[in-house]
Every structure is written in structure tokens, then in C-alpha cells.
Amino acid sequence: MTGLLIKDWMLLKRQGRYFMIVLALACILSFMGSESFSSFVTSYLTFMISMFNFSLFSYDEFDNGMAFLMTLPSGRSDYVKARYTFSILLTSCGWLVGTLLRMGLYLVRFSVAEYIEILPSEPMYLLICLIYMGLAFPALIKYGAEKGRNIAFTVLAIFAIGIFMIAKAGFEIPFLKWIDRLAETNPFILLPPLAAVSVLIMTVSYALSVRIIAKKEF
Amino acid sequence: MLIRLEHVEKQYSGFHLDCSMEVPEGCVTALIGPNGAGKSTTFKVILGLVFPDSGRIELFGKPIEQITEEDREQLGIVLSDSCFSRYLNIEDLVSVLSHMYRHFDGKDFLERCQHFGLPMGKPLKDFSSGMIAKLKVLIAMSHESKLLILDEPTAGLDVLAREEILDMLREYMIPGDRSILISSHISSDLEGLCDDVWLIDSGKIVMHEETDALLGEYGLLKVTEEQYEALDKSHILRKKKESFGYSLLTDQKQFYQENAPELAMEKGSIDETITMMIRGEKI
Structure with a gap:
């Protein structure tokens, strides 16, 4: 598995310029831009860096490369293990950089009190990205990078549009209202269930991906 | 193996x-x-x-x-x-x-x-x-x-x-x-x-x-229709109709060189063997 992790790391290094641009943009807009951008620098960085995990599938598939990877000693399940490990580590790193940047930003431009107010929202971004990857990865492995990504984005878009339409139509979703009330009472209270959901989704997703790749022909 | x-x-x-x-x-x-x-x-x-x-x-x-x-x-x-x-x-x-x-x-x-x-x-x-x-x-x-x-x-x-x-x-x-x-x-x-x-x-x-047998023992006989009719075909693997008569693939080149030395015989090659085995007609 180490060889596959190194392969992903090498591919990541090839995209160093992309990460530099993402980070530079985050720094510039955070310290010079509006307050509204400063408030979502963590989510921006976590999301942009987690997107690279989707690109890794494309890099592996380029020129039918998956067939060759599947002939290597590490085998099929190790490929999935390496992909999930690398994705979790990379997304966590993106989130950590975003969190530190946002912390520094609030200490320099705003106040510690304001940062403490938004602190509970920080881990949410990481957990939401992990949930999304957990939902999308089996589709990417089954249908390939291009088709799988389209399926994952479509499902997400339908879900978001659905919520938006319901909210716009004036319907109240009791579950969401209950979550809102909980979050207002104690912002930290949502973190443990969200963490449990992300761990559960990632675990089921991993098991599903191992099953999919074991049956896939290249 | x-x-x-x-x-x-x-x-x-x-x-x-x-x-x-x-x-x-x-x-x-x-x-x-x-x-x-x-x-x-x-x-x-x-x-x-x-x-x-x-x-x-x-x-x-x-x-x-x-x-x-x-x-x-x-x-x-x-x-x-x-x-x-x-x-x-x-x-x-x-x-x-x-x-x-x-x-x-x-x-x-x-x-x-x-x-x-x-x-x-x-x-x-x-x-x-x-x-x-x-x-x-x-x-x-x-x-x-x-x-x-x-x-x-x-x-x-x-x-x-x-x-x-x-x-x-x-x-x-x-x-x-x-x-x-x-x-x-x-x-x-x-x-x-x-x-x-x-x-x-x-x-x-x-x-x-x-490969040695294929290159050494296989051969391609070029025969007219009359020569084909008179030929002992016991070691012929495939035949293919040509303008002059037939091309015949054999895995016993020496047999025909000894028994029918008047026939034109070409040395076997992988290309010709593939062509004859796939395109040729089984005897």
C-alpha cells in the first residue's frame, strides 16, 4: 500500500502550483478581502483540497492506467485502502491549514471572542467533506472518474435544490428545525453525531468500494 | 509450468x-x-x-x-x-x-x-x-x-x-x-x-x-492443380487456392523434399504459417 500512497503523493506534488494558487487566494482574500470571505476560508480550503482526491481517480484512469495498477503486487483492496487513507489525510491537512489560517485571521483582524463563537463550525467542514467523499467514492470506483463524479455531483445538486425548493415553498422540515434549535442552544452538541455519521458513512463506503473493485473488470 | x-x-x-x-x-x-x-x-x-x-x-x-x-x-x-x-x-x-x-x-x-x-x-x-x-x-x-x-x-x-x-x-x-x-x-x-x-x-x-520445428520442418508448397491432384496429402495441414493452383502448408517439409523434389518449396515462417492456418482450408 505504501507504494500506492507514494504514487498519490507524487501526483499531488505535480499539482503543487494548483495548491499554491488555492492557498495564496485564500490568504489574499482572507486578509485583504471582505469579512464575508474570512468567515468561510476553512470551508473553501477544505473543499478545494478535497477536490484533488476526485482528480486522483482521473489521473489513475488516464490512458487506461487502472488496468496496470491492478496488476501490481498490492492488489485491488489495497488500492481502495490507499485511496481512502490518502484522501482522508489530504482533506484533513487542507482543513487544518484552513482552520489555522482562519484562527490567525480572527486574531489579527477581529477578536478572540468572535473566533470562539465560530469555533464549533470548524470541524463541521471536514466532516461534511468526508461524508461527501464517502458517498461519492463507490460511484467513482464503479463507474469511473468522469461518470462517477457526474453522478455524485448530480445527486448532491438534486439534494440541495430539493432542500432549497422546500424552504422557498415555506414548508418547514421538523427535523431541520429541531437541529437549528439544538445548534442555537449548544453549538458543540451537533459535532459528536455528525462525526459518528461521517465515520459510519466512510466505513460503509470503504466496504462497498472494496466489494465493487473486487468484481470490476479492467 | x-x-x-x-x-x-x-x-x-x-x-x-x-x-x-x-x-x-x-x-x-x-x-x-x-x-x-x-x-x-x-x-x-x-x-x-x-x-x-x-x-x-x-x-x-x-x-x-x-x-x-x-x-x-x-x-x-x-x-x-x-x-x-x-x-x-x-x-x-x-x-x-x-x-x-x-x-x-x-x-x-x-x-x-x-x-x-x-x-x-x-x-x-x-x-x-x-x-x-x-x-x-x-x-x-x-x-x-x-x-x-x-x-x-x-x-x-x-x-x-x-x-x-x-x-x-x-x-x-x-x-x-x-x-x-x-x-x-x-x-x-x-x-x-x-x-x-x-x-x-x-x-x-x-x-x-x-519455433525451431516451425522454422525447420514447416514449409509452403506451391503446386499446380495437376500436381495437387497427384500429391500425397497425408502431411498437408492447410490448402489455399491461388492463381497458379494451390499453396499448401506442411509440417513435414523433408517428406516432400525427398518424395516430390520437383515441387516448389518455400521455407516456413511464422507469418506464412499464421496466414495459412487461419485463412487456409483444412484438409
């Missing part, structure tokens, strides 16, 4: 593979046949990239389902249309391969890459097709593998690049305990390299012969 296939069947729309063949230790074995004959499917079945509908596949004397990571390290593989990601460069590959194979010799690999003029820092997507072909073979040979499985390793290359790759393969075989299974469209490559040849057509093995 390093590889044994027993009635391995795979059904696709419009194509049915039913293949039985063997690759012995210490030999270079060729799998040849026209486009779409089933060569790549056979390779993919051996490598576990596609799953057979029925039949038995053994690798290193074990059923393919029982192959371990250590066994896989003994394989060096070239696929005709696939390699490492083209975004990586040779230096990256050294890091990857050294963590993938316990016996990977990075120093030797880099020296060979330099010897063949492969650029170290360039991503593979900027390599020419000749460079990629050489790199694929070098990767396959870089980790003391016991068996090379090479699907069209010389496809699309000029004669010099092909000869360099064939020299690399001959050098690989020097220790004596290694084997190669190779497919190629270029018969001259195989004639100077292979110990035995399996011919596949429409998913079925139609011939297996040692």
Missing part, C-alpha cells in the same frame, strides 16, 4: 474465448494471432483483470485465486495500452517501485533508463511511444521477476527500438530460470526470441509448435 490455462472460457458479445495453453519454466513462449483473436483477453484473464466464465487458471503452480502478494512480485508486466499515470516521471517511479517491490534495484533501473536515453524529469505524457515502450519493459525487468508477461511490447516501434527491446529480453533470459510470455504482431521479433509458439484465432488455440 509457470502458467497453465485449462479450457478458460470468456463470453463477450460477438466473441467467445476458449483457451488452453501452458508456459513452461525457462522458455520464451509466444501467443500470436490476428487482431481480435483473443490475445489481450487471454493476458487479462491470466493477470486477473477479467474473470473467466469457466475453466482453470494456474500461475506458479497455484490456482489464480490463491496468488499472494509475494507471487505477484515475481511477475513483470507490460500491457499494450496501459502503464503508470502519465503525469509521473521516472524519478517518481523509482520512489513508487522501491516501495512496491522488495527486490527493486533502483540504481540499475536508473542506469538502464539513462542508457536508453529516457529523460528523468519529464512526465511520461511527454515521452515518445518508443520511450514509453522501453520504459514499460524496463519496469517489468526492474525487480528480479521470474516471469514476464508482455502484451505487444514492441507495437508501433521502429526497427531499431524493437531490436533494443528484444536485446533486453534476451539479456533477461540469460540466468536460465526465467520465462517470458509474449504477444506480438511482428513475426520477425518472435522468430529470433521464442522457444515455442501458440497460435490463437477467434478465441481458440489452433496451433502449438516449437
Whole structure:
């Protein structure tokens, strides 16, 4: 598995310029831009860096490369293990950089009190990205990078549009209202269930991906 | 036997593979046949990239389902249309391969890459097709593998690049305990390299012969219709109608040279044997 992790790391290094641009943009807009951008620098960085995990599938598939990877000693399940490990580590790193940047930003431009107010929202971004990857990865492995990504984005878009339409139509979703009330009472209270959901989704997703790749022909 | 296939069947729309063949230790074995004959499917079945509908596949004397990571390290593989990601460069590959194979010799690999003029820092997507072909073979040979499985390793290359790759393969075989299974469209490559040849057509093995026998004992008789009628056809494998009469493929060249010395006889070659075995009519 180490060889596959190194392969992903090498591919990541090839995209160093992309990460530099993402980070530079985050720094510039955070310290010079509006307050509204400063408030979502963590989510921006976590999301942009987690997107690279989707690109890794494309890099592996380029020129039918998956067939060759599947002939290597590490085998099929190790490929999935390496992909999930690398994705979790990379997304966590993106989130950590975003969190530190946002912390520094609030200490320099705003106040510690304001940062403490938004602190509970920080881990949410990481957990939401992990949930999304957990939902999308089996589709990417089954249908390939291009088709799988389209399926994952479509499902997400339908879900978001659905919520938006319901909210716009004036319907109240009791579950969401209950979550809102909980979050207002104690912002930290949502973190443990969200963490449990992300761990559960990632675990089921991993098991599903191992099953999919074991049956896939290249 | 390093590889044994027993009635391995795979059904696709419009194509049915039913293949039985063997690759012995210490030999270079060729799998040849026209486009779409089933060569790549056979390779993919051996490598576990596609799953057979029925039949038995053994690798290193074990059923393919029982192959371990250590066994896989003994394989060096070239696929005709696939390699490492083209975004990586040779230096990256050294890091990857050294963590993938316990016996990977990075120093030797880099020296060979330099010897063949492969650029170290360039991503593979900027390599020419000749460079990629050489790199694929070098990767396959870089980790003391016991068996090379090479699907069209010389496809699309000029004669010099092909000869360099064939020299690399001959050098690989020097220790004596290694084997190669190779497919190629270029018969001259195989004639100077292979110990035995399996011919596949429409998913079925139609011939297996040692290369020396194929080149030494096979011959192509060119006969008129009258000569054909009078001929003893007991050693004729295939016939093909020609403007002058018939071309006849025999695996007993000497028999006809002794008993019908007046007939025109051409030396057997892999190309002619393939053409006659596939296009010719069975007698």
C-alpha cells in the first residue's frame, strides 16, 4: 500500500502550483478581502483540497492506467485502502491549514471572542467533506472518474435544490428545525453525531468500494 | 509450468474465448494471432483483470485465486495500452517501485533508463511511444521477476527500438530460470526470441509448435492443380487456392523434399504459417 500512497503523493506534488494558487487566494482574500470571505476560508480550503482526491481517480484512469495498477503486487483492496487513507489525510491537512489560517485571521483582524463563537463550525467542514467523499467514492470506483463524479455531483445538486425548493415553498422540515434549535442552544452538541455519521458513512463506503473493485473488470 | 490455462472460457458479445495453453519454466513462449483473436483477453484473464466464465487458471503452480502478494512480485508486466499515470516521471517511479517491490534495484533501473536515453524529469505524457515502450519493459525487468508477461511490447516501434527491446529480453533470459510470455504482431521479433509458439484465432488455440520445428520442418508448397491432384496429402495441414493452383502448408517439409523434389518449396515462417492456418482450408 505504501507504494500506492507514494504514487498519490507524487501526483499531488505535480499539482503543487494548483495548491499554491488555492492557498495564496485564500490568504489574499482572507486578509485583504471582505469579512464575508474570512468567515468561510476553512470551508473553501477544505473543499478545494478535497477536490484533488476526485482528480486522483482521473489521473489513475488516464490512458487506461487502472488496468496496470491492478496488476501490481498490492492488489485491488489495497488500492481502495490507499485511496481512502490518502484522501482522508489530504482533506484533513487542507482543513487544518484552513482552520489555522482562519484562527490567525480572527486574531489579527477581529477578536478572540468572535473566533470562539465560530469555533464549533470548524470541524463541521471536514466532516461534511468526508461524508461527501464517502458517498461519492463507490460511484467513482464503479463507474469511473468522469461518470462517477457526474453522478455524485448530480445527486448532491438534486439534494440541495430539493432542500432549497422546500424552504422557498415555506414548508418547514421538523427535523431541520429541531437541529437549528439544538445548534442555537449548544453549538458543540451537533459535532459528536455528525462525526459518528461521517465515520459510519466512510466505513460503509470503504466496504462497498472494496466489494465493487473486487468484481470490476479492467 | 509457470502458467497453465485449462479450457478458460470468456463470453463477450460477438466473441467467445476458449483457451488452453501452458508456459513452461525457462522458455520464451509466444501467443500470436490476428487482431481480435483473443490475445489481450487471454493476458487479462491470466493477470486477473477479467474473470473467466469457466475453466482453470494456474500461475506458479497455484490456482489464480490463491496468488499472494509475494507471487505477484515475481511477475513483470507490460500491457499494450496501459502503464503508470502519465503525469509521473521516472524519478517518481523509482520512489513508487522501491516501495512496491522488495527486490527493486533502483540504481540499475536508473542506469538502464539513462542508457536508453529516457529523460528523468519529464512526465511520461511527454515521452515518445518508443520511450514509453522501453520504459514499460524496463519496469517489468526492474525487480528480479521470474516471469514476464508482455502484451505487444514492441507495437508501433521502429526497427531499431524493437531490436533494443528484444536485446533486453534476451539479456533477461540469460540466468536460465526465467520465462517470458509474449504477444506480438511482428513475426520477425518472435522468430529470433521464442522457444515455442501458440497460435490463437477467434478465441481458440489452433496451433502449438516449437519455433525451431516451425522454422525447420514447416514449409509452403506451391503446386499446380495437376500436381495437387497427384500429391500425397497425408502431411498437408492447410490448402489455399491461388492463381497458379494451390499453396499448401506442411509440417513435414523433408517428406516432400525427398518424395516430390520437383515441387516448389518455400521455407516456413511464422507469418506464412499464421496466414495459412487461419485463412487456409483444412484438409
